[in-house]
Amino acid sequence: MAEIVLKNIKKIYPNEKTKKHRFGKKAKEPEKKSNLQVTDEGVVAVQDFNLTVHDREFVVLVGPSGCGKSTTLRMIAGLEDISSGDLLIDGKRVNDVAPKDRDIAMVFQSYALYPNMTVYENMAFTLKLKKVDPKVIDEKVRSAAETLGITQYLDRKPKALSGGQRQRVAIGRAIVRDPKVFLMDEPLSNLDAKLRNQMRAELIKLRHKVNGTFIYVTHDQTEAMTLGDRIVVMRDGFVQQIGTPQEVFNHPSNLFVAGFIGMPQMNFFPATLVRDGASYQLKTPKFTVDIAPDTCKKLAASGVDAAETDVTAGARPEQIELVAPGEKGAICGKVVVSELMGATVHVHADVNGSEFVLVINTVDFDKSKGSSFGIGDDVWFKFEPDAVHLFDKETEKNLIQA
Amino acid sequence: MQREKITNRILTVVFTVLSLAWIYPMVMILVNSFKQNTAITTGTAFNPVTAETSAGIANYISALTKQGFAAAFGYTLVITLTSVALILVCCSMCAWYVVRVNNKFCKALYYLFVFSMVVPFQMLMFTLSSLADSMGLNTPYNICFIYLGFGAGLAVFMFAGFVKTIPLEIEEAATIDGCSPVQTFFHVVLPIMKPTYISVGILETMWVWNDYLLPYLVLDSTKYKTIPILIQYFRGGYGHVELGPMMACIMMTILPIIIVYLLCQRFIISGVVSGAVKG
Numbered sequence: 001m002a003e004i005v006l007k008n009i010k011k012i013y014p015n016e017k018t019k020k021h022r023f024g025k026k027a028k029e030p031e032k033k034s035n036l037q038v039t040d041e042g043v044v045a046v047q048d049f050n051l052t053v054h055d056r057e058f059v060v061l062v063g064p065s066g067c068g069k070s071t072t073l074r075m076i077a078g079l080e081d082i083s084s085g086d087l088l089i090d091g092k093r094v095n096d097v098a099p100k101d102r103d104i105a106m107v108f109q110s111y112a113l114y115p116n117m118t119v120y121e122n123m124a125f126t127l128k129l130k131k132v133d134p135k136v137i138d139e140k141v142r143s144a145a146e147t148l149g150i151t152q153y154l155d156r157k158p159k160a161l162s163g164g165q166r167q168r169v170a171i172g173r174a175i176v177r178d179p180k181v182f183l184m185d186e187p188l189s190n191l192d193a194k195l196r197n198q199m200r201a202e203l204i205k206l207r208h209k210v211n212g213t214f215i216y217v218t219h220d221q222t223e224a225m226t227l228g229d230r231i232v233v234m235r236d237g238f239v240q241q242i243g244t245p246q247e248v249f250n251h252p253s254n255l256f257v258a259g260f261i262g263m264p265q266m267n268f269f270p271a272t273l274v275r276d277g278a279s280y281q282l283k284t285p286k287f288t289v290d291i292a293p294d295t296c297k298k299l300a301a302s303g304v305d306a307a308e309t310d311v312t313a314g315a316r317p318e319q320i321e322l323v324a325p326g327e328k329g330a331i332c333g334k335v336v337v338s339e340l341m342g343a344t345v346h347v348h349a350d351v352n353g354s355e356f357v358l359v360i361n362t363v364d365f366d367k368s369k370g371s372s373f374g375i376g377d378d379v380w381f382k383f384e385p386d387a388v389h390l391f392d393k394e395t396e397k398n399l400i401q402a
Numbered sequence: 403m404q405r406e407k408i409t410n411r412i413l414t415v416v417f418t419v420l421s422l423a424w425i426y427p428m429v430m431i432l433v434n435s436f437k438q439n440t441a442i443t444t445g446t447a448f449n450p451v452t453a454e455t456s457a458g459i460a461n462y463i464s465a466l467t468k469q470g471f472a473a474a475f476g477y478t479l480v481i482t483l484t485s486v487a488l489i490l491v492c493c494s495m496c497a498w499y500v501v502r503v504n505n506k507f508c509k510a511l512y513y514l515f516v517f518s519m520v521v522p523f524q525m526l527m528f529t530l531s532s533l534a535d536s537m538g539l540n541t542p543y544n545i546c547f548i549y550l551g552f553g554a555g556l557a558v559f560m561f562a563g564f565v566k567t568i569p570l571e572i573e574e575a576a577t578i579d580g581c582s583p584v585q586t587f588f589h590v591v592l593p594i595m596k597p598t599y600i601s602v603g604i605l606e607t608m609w610v611w612n613d614y615l616l617p618y619l620v621l622d623s624t625k626y627k628t629i630p631i632l633i634q635y636f637r638g639g640y641g642h643v644e645l646g647p648m649m650a651c652i653m654m655t656i657l658p659i660i661i662v663y664l665l666c667q668r669f670i671i672s673g674v675v676s677g678a679v680k681g
Contacts, residue, residue, distance in 0.1 A: 106578050
């Protein structure tokens with residue numbers, strides 16, 4: 001097993017030479033297709049990526065489509081060239097080492113099983129190429145198959161398998177190699193929702209059985225939170241935050257991370273942070289919220305001195321509680337949508353143009369202090385004292401720097 | 403629904419008529435090959451075989467023995483097998499390279515291959531015969547290189563179309579598993595492309611087997627006759643044509659190809675569709 005270090009990794013896709021029109025007309029500017037930076041050299045897909053993956057750690061790269069996470073994974077695998085920076089596996093610089101010599105195994109989103117070979121041959125392929133003794137190959141393949149529960153499919157071809165079975169074969173193919181690092185590129189994305197939940201739990205079990213170093217890429221924040229020892233949140237080629245799921249959830253470093261992690265999304269609303277000596281208040285046209293003393297201390301420590309700061313405030317739906325109508329400090333909103341999820345209800349309430357999502361347990365209905373959730377109804381709620389996150393309006397960074 | 407049924411019925415009738423029109427000449431040749439020479443004239447060509455006009459299998463025997471049919475069959479077989487093998491091997495690899503390494507040179511090369519299908523053979527045949535002579539490519543054993551040149555256009559086009567449908571991830575998985583590009587081709591790409599091999603193989607076989615012009619221009623006819631050339635030899639001097647044996651010879655020429663085609667029919671259609679649509 002191994003430690004992987006990525007130092008200042010950068011990936012640039014070079015521009016195609018813009019055509020020169022005849023008669024000296026200016027060439028058309030290339031269209032901007034995404035939010036990625038376009039420099040003179042080309043489109044920068046990954047910027048300044050720094051990360052150390054410790055031995056036997058499960059790191060998840062998460063972010064929206066086009067943020068550079070798959071590109072980073074492919075650079076680690078050796079399928080993409082690294083434009084600048086260093087990639088070290090176990091202390092050895094492997095930028096120019098061929099993929100097969102990096103001792104890695106990759107599971108693709110579409111599984112990439114060889115259609116003309118049986119499951120057994122698929123899993124044995126890499127060992128066969130290395131000319132390993134057939135008895136050893138047989139042993140390894142059968143043990144991996146047993147771990148994954150696919151022994152009965154060993155003689156089938158991939159087209160005779162379901163999605164979940166194919167995915168297990170793909171993982172089996174990786175396990176058989178006994179690599180230093182397992183790389184997984186959105187392996188659960190092609191499965192239906194129910195199977196995805198099942199396989200997620202199985203992956204956690206598997207991880208403890210295999211006990212290797214994993215680097216996992218996904219766009220699903222739920223997978224990131226449940227599977228990862230540490231999460232790397234990416235956006236448009238930049239790393240937004242690296243931390244354990246708990247850290248990223250409780251202390252998002254900027255607005256994007258706060259909005260990306262957590263289901264349902266954090267509620268954001270514009271406000272003004274007013275400083276009054278050592279205590280702070282959050283003021284909006286419709287309501288005022290007192291900031292908890294702990295948070296006030298942290299704000300002071302982070303150098304938030306100005307009397308008034310424009311902020312974007314955030315509060316997680318789970319940390320909003322219902323209160324009796326008219327209670328002091330309560331916020332009143334008008335119900336716009338009410339989604340019954342089963343054990344909870346997601347209530348969307350409009351407060352002065354900002355929409356707040358509240359997550360309320362259905363068992364609380366009867367004890368809901370008189371409020372109901374029909375459209376147009378009033379609903380009264382309060383934030384838990386330490387639940388408010390504050391982000392600078394311009395820079396979008398969390399005011400409290402850890 | 404009514405309209406669909408009527409349309410289907412009309413189409414069935416139209417295509418049946420067309421099919422009969424296509425088969426008719428072959429059936430006529432088959433029938434005439436059993437007639438005596440005198441019974442095959444412009445007037446009586448369409449008459450069925452009767453007891454007087456029947457020549458039994460004499461025509462076939464005559465065709466087999468008179469002009470050295472066995473030798474011609476042998477040469478045609480050699481030319482076809484070597485040419486088709488060469489085309490399949492070279493063009494599949496070329497198509498895979500052109501599609502995967504998608505730089506300017508490869509794109510230009512691809513368009514060149516496609517364009518070569520447009521250029522008619524007649525434009526080249528004069529220079530070709532002298533070139534083949536000077537390069538020594540004028541025996542049945544190395545005429546396959548000339549066939550490679552002419553057959554490459556269609557073959558690369560069809561193979562390239564199919565390679566584009568193979569997901570790149572499978573080849574990437576092979577790379578990570580430890581395959582060199584050559585190993586990736588033989589272990590992964592080639593098995594997936596089997597249907598295309600069969601369909602390209604059959605199309606090229608049909609073309610090379612029946613080809614008259616190229617062997618006639620390039621090969622020394624006194625030494626090496628292929629079957630299409632042999633058929634012409636039934637035209638004797640002074641315009642006398644031995645129609646009976648000629649018909650028999652024609653039948654024996656097309657029979658192997660028909661059998662091969664009937665056996666591999668479904669591969670041709672699926673191969674052409676996947677090649678052409680994705681191209």
